Amino acid sequence: MTLSFDAALQAFAPRLPLAVGLSGGADSTALLLGCAARWPGQVRAIHVHHGLQSAAGAFERHCVDLCARLGVPLQVQRVDARHAPGQSPEDAARIARYKAFAVAAQAESAQGAIQSIALAQHADDQVETLLLALSRGAGVAGLAAMPAFWQRDGLDWHRPLLAVPGAELRDWLRARGQAWVEDPSNQDERYTRNRIRARLLPALEAAFPQFRDTFARSARHAAQASELLEDLARQDLAEVGDPPRIAGLQQLGRARQANVLRHWLRQAHQTTPSSAQLDALQAQIAACATRGHRIHLKVGRGFVEREGLVLRWYNP
CATH class of the missing domain: 3.40.50.620 (HUPs)
Structure with missing residues (x-):
């Protein structure tokens, strides 16, 4: 009002x-x-x-x-x-x-x-x-x-x-x-x-x-939804680890996986992926079924790479 x-x-x-x-x-x-x-x-x-x-x-x-x-x-x-x-x-x-x-x-x-x-x-x-x-x-x-x-x-x-x-x-x-x-x-x-x-x-x-x-009411609804997503992301990150384990990420549904990846990148590395970058990263996570599978993707201001069983982000 x-x-x-x-x-x-x-x-x-x-x-x-x-x-x-x-x-x-x-x-x-x-x-x-x-x-x-x-x-x-x-x-x-x-x-x-x-x-x-x-x-x-x-x-x-x-x-x-x-x-x-x-x-x-x-x-x-x-x-x-x-x-x-x-x-x-x-x-x-x-x-x-x-x-x-x-x-x-x-x-x-x-x-x-x-x-x-x-x-x-x-x-x-x-x-x-x-x-x-x-x-x-x-x-x-x-x-x-x-x-x-x-x-x-x-x-x-x-x-x-x-x-x-x-x-x-x-x-x-x-x-x-x-x-x-x-x-x-x-x-x-x-x-x-x-x-x-x-x-x-x-x-x-x-x-x-x-x-x-x-419009203000819609913004308040979105703020409540965003708060819930943040709470869920914190819980999921605690489960998959920081840096996140690939196997743990693969156990999550696509929406929860995207949510926790955004949260990890934003909170741990102060960077935000584009929609296209996040889609590409999730496709690579889904395809990561062998030890030799390589992940090296531009994400936000830097790159996400596979390092053994986990994902790492770095800014060269």
Whole structure:
């Protein structure tokens, strides 16, 4: 069910002190104002300067001025968010941004200053993430979209606005006479997310007015299914071993075998196989009936090889 901004903020109960990721846009500006008013003296802000566009300076100035007016301490993190060959610019910027948030928070957490980080993604962002996952043929982990809460690097991470439509946040700011900075790259339809926002969301609004609620419900169902698959994969990996024994893998049905292989590669080696790579690996496992059968396949960022009775992954 979609919520008003005030209702979402009332339901938000982080461990304090809290850091808010502040881009300067409407969403994070609203989140910082709301949190600073609710927990005076317990809120910090972190701004990541990507340096990828001329407007970045205006974002930083907005954040500096806003935080000075609110009396909120601000950390500005400058990052190199240029993308590597084969990597999307959005992914590169996102990875750099999350690393910068963690570094900034941990720098203060060494003094016991930050317990939680709040990010301002909202209901429309969640729909866009789900549609992007569908467009890429994602499994249930991808269809779960963005979690509202997780823990990493000794910090609690929150997205308290996932049930709040983006328009609601802008209306809340306008009612208070609060300005924000518009990112000009949000209008660039070379980026898939921007095309979804400009073309698909208005069509969904017209055809299915409750789409934010129903899409969010589907994402929650996918998140529950993904959690169950993770639990099963951990159990199966404990049985087949790490590195996994080929004979143990052969005893599993194809779906469970694929599930445990993905889990092994992701957890032990931080790599993800494509569907084609996983199919090829499973075909080789099924065909592995003799001591001399050789397995050497490109999987994720490296290779899977047979080593005696087990599979090994390595990155040359």
